[in-house]
Amino acid sequence: MPYKNPEDKRRWERDHREQRNAQRKKRFAAPMKTILPKPAPDPVSDQQPNSGWKEIIGLAVGFGIVLLAALGGAATPGPDSLGPSSSPRR
Numbered sequence: 001m002p003y004k005n006p007e008d009k010r011r012w013e014r015d016h017r018e019q020r021n022a023q024r025k026k027r028f029a030a031p032m033k034t035i036l037p038k039p040a041p042d043p044v045s046d047q048q049p050n051s052g053w054k055e056i057i058g059l060a061v062g063f064g065i066v067l068l069a070a071l072g073g074a075a076t077p078g079p080d081s082l083g084p085s086s087s088p089r090r
Contacts, residue, residue: 003009013020 003012
């Protein structure tokens, strides 16, 4: 209701005040919906039971790497291992 004359607007609002107030009361008197948040999913129940095969494979690979390093001679060289022969020269 865009009125060009502010006095006309005030007159219309004054004449229709009861009607506008009745509409407001009706709107607020209506039962309001209660807005409840959605319950969060239970993280424990969503998880599938782990069989543990990934952990077993990881341990086996780790053990294999350590075993290969030990058998392959990955030890750090000491002061005695200067060359191919470890016997002293004369």
